[in-house]
Amino acid sequence: MKHSTFLLFSLPSLSVMFLFIAIPIVSVFIQSLHIEHKQVIIVTENCDPFGCETTTSVDTEASAKLKEKAPLGKFNGFKTYSNRMHFAFDELGEAWKSSDSFTVFVKKLYNYPLYRALSFTLTYTFIVTPFVLFLGFLVAVGVNNLPKMFKGPTIFASLLPMIVTPLVGSLILFWMVDGDGVIGATLQKIFNDNSLSLKASPVLTWIMLMVYGIWHLMPFSFIVFYAGLQTVPQETIEAATIDGASKFQRIRHVVIPHLMPLAIFITLILLMDNFRVFEPIIGFRAEAHATSISWLIWNHLRESAYPLYNAAGATSMITIFGVAILLLPVLIRTWRDFKEKNKG
Amino acid sequence: MIFKKLILVGFISLFFSSSLYAADCGPNGQSIRILASDFPAIHAIANSAESNCAGSASEFNRNHTTEARQIMNAAQTPNPAEYTSVIVANSTLVQLMNDGLVRPLDDLVEKYGGHLKSNQLITIDGKIMAIAFMANSQHMYYRTDILEKSGVDGIPATYDEVISAAEKIRAAGIMEHPLVMNLKVGWNVGEVFNTIYLAHGGEFFKPGSAEASINNAKGVAALETMKALVEYAHEDHLTQASDDTQGLWEAGQAAIGFMWGSRGGVILDNEGSSAEVTSNTVLSAAPTVTGGSIPGATLWWDGITIATNVSDSEAEATFAALVSGMTSEMVAANNDDAIWLIDGFKPGPAAAGVSATAQGGAKSYPMFAQMGLLHNALGAELVDFLKGSESAEQALSDVEAVYETAAKDAGYL
Numbered sequence: 224m225k226h227s228t229f230l231l232f233s234l235p236s237l238s239v240m241f242l243f244i245a246i247p248i249v250s251v252f253i254q255s256l257h258i259e260h261k262q263v264i265i266v267t268e269n270c271d272p273f274g275c276e277t278t279t280s281v282d283t284e285a286s287a288k289l290k291e292k293a294p295l296g297k298f299n300g301f302k303t304y305s306n307r308m309h310f311a312f313d314e315l316g317e318a319w320k321s322s323d324s325f326t327v328f329v330k331k332l333y334n335y336p337l338y339r340a341l342s343f344t345l346t347y348t349f350i351v352t353p354f355v356l357f358l359g360f361l362v363a364v365g366v367n368n369l370p371k372m373f374k375g376p377t378i379f380a381s382l383l384p385m386i387v388t389p390l391v392g393s394l395i396l397f398w399m400v401d402g403d404g405v406i407g408a409t410l411q412k413i414f415n416d417n418s419l420s421l422k423a424s425p426v427l428t429w430i431m432l433m434v435y436g437i438w439h440l441m442p443f444s445f446i447v448f449y450a451g452l453q454t455v456p457q458e459t460i461e462a463a464t465i466d467g468a469s470k471f472q473r474i475r476h477v478v479i480p481h482l483m484p485l486a487i488f489i490t491l492i493l494l495m496d497n498f499r500v501f502e503p504i505i506g507f508r509a510e511a512h513a514t515s516i517s518w519l520i521w522n523h524l525r526e527s528a529y530p531l532y533n534a535a536g537a538t539s540m541i542t543i544f545g546v547a548i549l550l551l552p553v554l555i556r557t558w559r560d561f562k563e564k565n566k567g
Numbered sequence: 568m569i570f571k572k573l574i575l576v577g578f579i580s581l582f583f584s585s586s587l588y589a590a591d592c593g594p595n596g597q598s599i600r601i602l603a604s605d606f607p608a609i610h611a612i613a614n615s616a617e618s619n620c621a622g623s624a625s626e627f628n629r630n631h632t633t634e635a636r637q638i639m640n641a642a643q644t645p646n647p648a649e650y651t652s653v654i655v656a657n658s659t660l661v662q663l664m665n666d667g668l669v670r671p672l673d674d675l676v677e678k679y680g681g682h683l684k685s686n687q688l689i690t691i692d693g694k695i696m697a698i699a700f701m702a703n704s705q706h707m708y709y710r711t712d713i714l715e716k717s718g719v720d721g722i723p724a725t726y727d728e729v730i731s732a733a734e735k736i737r738a739a740g741i742m743e744h745p746l747v748m749n750l751k752v753g754w755n756v757g758e759v760f761n762t763i764y765l766a767h768g769g770e771f772f773k774p775g776s777a778e779a780s781i782n783n784a785k786g787v788a789a790l791e792t793m794k795a796l797v798e799y800a801h802e803d804h805l806t807q808a809s810d811d812t813q814g815l816w817e818a819g820q821a822a823i824g825f826m827w828g829s830r831g832g833v834i835l836d837n838e839g840s841s842a843e844v845t846s847n848t849v850l851s852a853a854p855t856v857t858g859g860s861i862p863g864a865t866l867w868w869d870g871i872t873i874a875t876n877v878s879d880s881e882a883e884a885t886f887a888a889l890v891s892g893m894t895s896e897m898v899a900a901n902n903d904d905a906i907w908l909i910d911g912f913k914p915g916p917a918a919a920g921v922s923a924t925a926q927g928g929a930k931s932y933p934m935f936a937q938m939g940l941l942h943n944a945l946g947a948e949l950v951d952f953l954k955g956s957e958s959a960e961q962a963l964s965d966v967e968a969v970y971e972t973a974a975k976d977a978g979y980l
Contacts, residue, residue, distance in 0.1 A: 258978065336969075
């Protein structure tokens with residue numbers, strides 16, 4: 224294809240991408256460099272049914288004038304990125320100086336929201352992704368070997384976790400793991416411990432969230448692998464069988480190499496999805512023990528009555544960079560394979 | 568067919584005449600749009616406003632949502648605003664006033680508010696900004712039968728007495744975790760700290776400035792009290808808010824609770840619980856600290872406001888409609904739905920806790936412009952202390968640091 228034809232073909236999608244992806248990202252970035260103007264505070268006397276008290280109010284007229292002059296807010300540079308809510312450089316320097324060992328330092332690191340969120344987000348990403356890949360593949364192979372009449376219903380049932388909305392799915396599980404719920408009560412009975420609570424222990428909460436993540440995402444990798452299995456060349460399989468390859472060897476040496484590009488595709492999608500883990504934390508009310516990067520953005524914008532657009536913007540930019548760094552190794556590998564193939 | 572039409576016309580005329588007859592609804596043909604939270608007392612106010620004045624308005628829309636707090640500023644900022652009135656509480660009034668989204672009501676009160684009591688008027692710097700109609704606060708719930716069985720004399724009146732009562736209940740083998748509190752991470756856990764800190768006589772900010780001042784002996788004492796209480800609270804307390812604690816109470820799984828007064832009516836009614844629980848549940852004042860006199864609670868009011876960014880005639884019609892509902896007849900019909908501040912309220916057993924707490928001299932929820940940011944920081948940073956992974960001083964200094972960062976970004980420091 225000529226370059227100009229290619230450009231013309233992709234122009235619509237490129238312009239849409241520019242309008243709805245590139246411009247918003249730039250705008251979020253610009254927002255993250257600005258903070259609110261100084262609020263003009265006045266001391267006021269407030270009276271309510273229970274008495275009068277001296278408090279403070281915002282002088283809205285004076286504050287509005289400031290806002291009108293520069294609607295974006297006060298320029299703050301990269302200070303939002305370096306403050307306590309994000310990379311906390313100053314605080315970390317202090318912590319490094321005052322810690323006598325690395326473990327003490329790591330413990331102090333955990334006190335800062337971004338690092339705390341990163342520790343869960345990365346653990347979640349690196350545990351859930353391989354499990355989903357592996358289990359999804361196993362289910363796909365299993366379903367592929369079923370007699371034809373069972374295939375349809377099995378596929379449908381296997382897809383259910385993905386069909387259930389994440390928030391609903393996690394809420395249902397949240398009720399089930401309650402001390403009075405089916406799973407929670409059973410566990411208490413098995414371990415003979417009436418105070419066993421999946422919600423009260425940090426470790427159990429993390430495990431619960433990851434098991435939920437695996438359960439929820441497995442259908443995705445299953446269905447992609449299953450589709451891939453339909454394209455495995457039967458001649459090669461037959462040839463391998465004639466050569467005396469066992470079932471396991473056929474899968475190991477024929478099927479898996481054939482499905483490798485798919486596996487890379489699934490890994491990319493899963494890494495991106497898992498890095499943005501959010502709904503289960505809300506559904507399981509797990510904020511006490513596990514927070515994620517996306518949860519931080521939500522918290523900056525929603526939990527306080529005062530949306531901190533700069534902090535949310537900065538966390539969003541950090542998310543984008545995080546995803547880029549995660550995907551880099553996989554992308555580099557794909558690029559290398561592609562070049563080698565072209566050479567050969 | 569003609570008969571049906573006749574009946575319809577009859578009904579409509581009856582409706583119009585009765586509404587015109589009953590209440591002064593201000594200018595005709597205006598649009599009335601209300602944003603409010605979602606609980607029975609607010610429905611009662613909005614219902615009576617609607618039945619009085621919907622006939623003379625061009626439209627009467629109500630949006631009841633528990634998420635009102637999250638959308639109100641965005642909804643009221645454009646001109647014209649999405650709603651002509653937002654029904655607020657202490658903290659949400661501040662939230663709207665910070666952006667200048669509510670208008671002073673003095674002239675409207677003069678014209679339509681003859682029947683309002685003076686303590687219903689919320690004034691800020693001498694200007695009436697809201698009309699309160701009900702009060703609310705956290706306070707203590709207890710089960711007389713369980714306290715009796717475990718040998719507790721009288722009603723625990725201080726936190727130390729609550730803790731020793733809880734220990735007796737545990738020792739008697741009746742319940743391992745006899746306490747319920749709203750300790751869900753975020754707003755709720757922050758609010759529990761606020762109440763206990765106020766009971767210790769704490770101040771949230773340095774006088775006249777937006778600098779937080781909670782990392783002091785009173786703050787540490789408040790956290791120690793909180794920790795001692797949490798020992799006896801349900802294992803999953805960090806996930807529990809009002810609905811959950813109410814559920815535990817109604818299931819008979821708790822003996823002492825710190826819950827909202829607005830839950831009293833629901834807990835004491837004969838739905839969702841057994842007679843054993845309801846007949847033995849008593850509502851009393853929030854406890855004080857030993858030797859102190861301030862109940863550990865924040866007093867709240869709910870009231871109506873009128874938007875800045877709507878036309879004067881819409882504002883007038885909305886105000887007239889809403890205050891037309893604040894009558895002793897409305898209170899009589901919905902007496903147990905709230906602790907009404909309106910004339911004609913007969914306090915029942917469900918109101919005993921809030922009345923006793925207010926009379927004991929509890930403080931109002933602080934109306935500082937920057938309070939929400941501190942509350943948010945408390946909600947996020949106290950959890951490590953409650954989980955036992957951090958000292959009280961460290962937790963409080965974290966709160967101040969988080970607050971400081973957020974307050975700088977939001978322009979308060």
